Amino acid sequence: MGTALNLVFIALLVATALLAVFARDLLAAVIIFSVYSLIMALMWQRLQAPDLALTEAAVGAGVTTVLFVVTIFKTRRREEEEKE
Amino acid sequence: MKNLLALLFIIALAALLLYVAANMPPMGDPDNPTATHVIPRYLEGAEKETHTENVITGIILNYRGYDTMGEVTVIFSALAAVLAVLGRERRGRIHAYVDRSTVPSSVIVRTMVRFLVPLIVLFSVYTILHGEISPGGGFQGGAIIGGSMIVFTTIFGLYESSRRIPQKVRFPLEGSAVVTFFLVGVLGMVGGGNFLTYAWPRVAAGLQPALVTWLTVLVEIGIGLGGAMVLTSILFCMIREEEEIAVVA
Amino acid sequence: MGAYRHFPILMITVPLVCAVLLPFLGYLRERWVPRAALVPLSVSTLLGLLLVGKIPAQGYLSYHLGGWEPPFGIEIRVDYIGLFLLLVVCGISLLAMVFSPRYIGKEVSGGRLTAYYVLFLLMSGAMLGFVATGDVFNLFVFMEILALTSYALVAITGNRNAVRAAFKYLLMGAPSSIMVLLAIGLLYSATGSLNMADLSARIAESGYTEVLVVSFILFVIGFGVKAALFPLHMWLPDAHSIAPSPISAMLSGLLVEVSAFALLRLTFSVFTAGNDAIIGGTSEAVSVFAAAAVLYGGIMAIMQKDLKVMIAYSTISHIGYIFLGITSFTKEGLAGAMYHMLDHGLAKACLFLCAGCIIYVKGYRRIEDLKGAWRQMPWTCFAFSVAAISVIGIPPTAGFISKFYLIYGNFTAERWPYALVLLVGAILAAVYCLRVIYYMFFQPDKRGAWEEGGGDAPASMLAPVCLLAAGTLFFGVFSGLIIDSLLKAAAFLL
């Protein structure tokens, strides 16, 4: 049971990471990244690291994401088009 | 072409790293080098030696306190760096786009936030002070305070929130973590031990447990306050409007 | 054990704490900040000087933080080589700090002045901690302080090129830090320890050779970026040339070397030099890259038109020297590499500060503009020449001694091609350095840009420059004071 759940988590991690990387909307990418951080925090809780789960939820999913969002508001939301 | 090269490099690196993963000690095995070498003493002795039930807190603040001193210096450096790049806001004149948001937040949200933020801060205080017993500790608590400030700022605007934690409050507290660590360290030296020794050899053995506990709490508070203020300052610095920032084009 | 056992930790923490306290002073009296910032560095230098003679060439001073014995707590371990580098760091930081006020006052806008000094002190303290630590994770922590402060200091002018260069530096530096972190994790997984001395014992009996090999490779890549080893050097020319000159001096004279020193420390104290199964192949590759760096840096430096970019490329070349010395795995090569760290630190700092003087007085950056500079700035030009001669490796400067030992070390290891590369590097250095000296002293000033008696740089800038130049001469003539002990210490490391 445990292994299966772990595998599901890992699959989610990889999927969110890839989505965050390839999303064209930067804001979406950042939000997906915060989801990734949350899943990571859950994963760590499963690995018996409650301190870190707490920290990651607060810092990784919280502060980091907000910093990204602030930056995106101050710059631009979409990736620039490929131009040759 | 460049992307292809990068991809090839990454694939090679992935192969290498997976090869390592396949050759590493099996995960979770109690006979691993990691599980047999330094650990037993920490797990057995932490409670007696550092007077913290949470072994991680014991390691962070006591066994490897020097690392944590480095850590708080890192976050202070980050603040100094951000301020050096963006410049600190002038006192009392601080605005951000959230203040002029075209979508006014509803009364329900405002009330909820007004109600929630004190609770979050309370929780963070608990996290800070209770760090040696339960999960959590100084930095986590500080980060939670920072989170609460984020919530407050997004709803009420930067002007409001910077009135709640004005610069003259943040300014002296930003370095508190490093200073606390340094003071505790020097006290350890004065107390006859080494830098960052909590159980001073010059103090009677009976007093040492209380001393260690109080010093630990002191450091926790220092880290919590420092972390919270630094995160808040960084956030304010990044979020505020930029008319103040010198643009050298 | 007297009170001096506390000195290393105080050397490290005093600048850090003073950096934290400096904003208060900046709040009260901003004018005092530059002078106040000198105090902690002077204290560190003094403490370091007091330690001289206390540490034997073949021993070390071990300081257990928190009183926990090494595998459990963090250890500060200062051996002879470490103390040597600590003193180099202290001295050069102090001189760069003395140089700063006038120069920075001109380039950095008002609000950031305090931030500059805070970051500068943090950087110096972190370098000291980085050199002295005996714990691999602690190494990482100090590396991050160093990295953060150096990114910010490169960008401190707020100039668009500066920000861009800093970001480029960050884009290469941050992943490299993570690689180091991963390498530490792999090392830990195979041994279960983080203390360097303990690690070297545990590595000897560890069965996980593959893990250790990859860990070493990642260390080399990670620190290779920080030290600008040849294929990973792309950030250096921009960052070092665009940063304010005292910062260029710090980055080029110290930061790069300190990173190379970390790799040296890991190679010899952790992975133990004789361990061919783990480090053999990688160190061969590093030799090849280092040789390429010597040639590439030299050739690129010859092609540059901008003085500071030229000096930056010269740094790439000289990092190659240091790595060629380290990878010779002989005591002579190692002592040469250490001595080269001293010499290169002094000489490069001096060159960048001289460039700073020229920029301060005239605003010139191109080498062509230096024609006849001698008339107006005799002291600067003279100091520049002495340092440049040391970079080439002409006696009686310190560069000659270090180069001698580097080549001799490669001889002893029977690595003829590398010895030859070192010689060719010296010729390349001669070409790019002598060109500048030639322009300064012997070319007529056709544009009339330099006026006789027009005033050299102010004394607070000239003093550090001249001291550094005198240092290269002093350590060239009286090298016997140090190199003997360095040889012994190197033999001890092997």
Place this chain on the structure above:
Amino acid sequence: MRLLHNYHYAAAMLLFCIGLYTVIARRNIIKKLIGLNIMETSVFFFYISLGYLDGGIAPIRTGGADPARMVNPIPQALILTGIVVAVSVTALALSLVILLYRQYGTLDVDRLYRDEDGGTHGGPSGEDAP
């Protein structure tokens, strides 16, 4: 097969590579920074997996928990530091991005570094002609 047993490690390495690929190959600098964070998190994940013990419990001795069953606390302690470092670097990087965007009006590295050769010589004191 050890790799299947160590699938946590493998996953961490995979995420590391995804992050590094993003840093190297993506042109948008925000994406690069997201990649950087993915790299960092993956290494933290690796560390925590390193400390895991089969059937372990969190290393908190409240209520007389058995020390022999606790997971390894050292990686967790280290990673706490690591997280702080990561957020610091991210904050600095993002403030640089804000400044860069204001000065160049782009988030695309190719455009950012396009006029590099001309740019290098400008330097802090601007034009060097007297």
Place this chain on the structure above:
Amino acid sequence: MPDKSAFSVIPLVAVLLPWFSLVVITASPKKARGLRLWLCALGALATFGVVLSLLPGILDGNTYTIKLASVVEGLEMRLTVDTLGYYFSLILAFLWLLATVYSISYIDHKENRFFVFMALCESFLIGCAFSANMFTYFIFYELMTFGSYPLIIHEETAMARRAGYKYLVYAISAGTVLFFAIVAHYFWGDGQLGFGSYGVLSLEFAGRAALMTVFFTYLAGFGVKAAIMPLHGWVPDAHPAAPSPASALLSGVILKAGAFGIIRVCFNVFGVELMRDLKVHVVMAVLACITIVVASVFALTQDNLKRRLAYSSIGQVSYIILGLSMLSHDGALGGVMHLTHHALMKGCLFLCAGVILVKTGKKNISDMKGIGYKLPITMICFSVCALAMMGTPPSVGFITKWLLGSGSLEAGLPVYVIVLLVSALLNAAYFLPIIYTAFFRWEGDEAEEGEEHHRPKLAFGKEADHEMVVPIVILAALVVIVGIWVTVPGFPYSFVSKVVGIIFP
């Protein structure tokens, strides 16, 4: 090293004394040109005096030594005055004194720079002469290289710059090669760089290939300064470009610093036995012979006087190499003595060329018709030296040629005699036309045959300043005197015979 070795500060004083000029020039007022420069000359005189004060002790077989700094065991900066080094320093200080006096009236612009670097160069060269080991020698040698650069480009014409650039390129490449040689020497010499009376290297420590590498890198490194043929490229450019006193010193002393290095390598590093064993002397001999002949042929084709003299120098310095390569008593004696002999002759010749340049502005030989009547003393001295160069007795040139010839017979290789004869012929072929042009041709002499009354009158007493004429006369006189009273103590023979006597008993 001989037994009687005493600590003495005099070597250090001799090295540091030239810096006196530096102090004088920076300290004295800008207007008092004469005072400043004469004080510089006084500095050179004092240096010569200090060097001279060691003469009795050296003739007794003493050595004087002082340690300056030490890097590690076997790698130290030490000054030791032994007979060979003293021999070099004596001629060096003497020639320098004359050239400094000469310069006072010759140099007309930027004299501060010129005198300062003259003095620095002298300091470094004395350091070379007094070096106790290769390490010290190399340090002073390199310093001297850079100290002499401003002398070469002193005129700051385009030609001078080009010559200076060429000089630097050659010198730096040579320095690098030499650096390699020193490291290799240190490596295969078992960590010793000192000089021994019979050589210090031996086949015990290293293989033949290794030792040959060391030898040839040394030869190539010093060969650039000593202008051995494929490496001579900078010489013909540098000499005409430099001011005449600087050319005199370049040719008389700085080229000799390279030759002196080779002498040190042959006598004190490798030793005669080892050289014979390795057969490296054959290569030296072949190179020297080629240089002697080819340089003389080149000299024939030059019209610029100083350029011709420069090629002549290239050939003459190789006499020293040739003498060494004979590995015989007389050959070595002749070679090493030629160091001084050539310095006297060529120094005088270049100083004469300087007078011609200053007084008439003529550089090319074809323009010098009748110049002997305008500048009789100068041209008489010139002729004396030129005749000495050809080997006419009684002169130092004859002594050299005689000894070299005797040495080649001693070594059983009469082919060298042929080379020497060819060289003497070629010398005659390029020097006699100068004398002929100066004294037997005059303006308008080709218009009508036999119109001797048009010949100009000898104009004694209206020549250049005394500062310029006196050194020339002294040198020319010495060329003859040393060639007659060979064995006077203090003249070359008294030193060289001692050195060579030890090596070839």
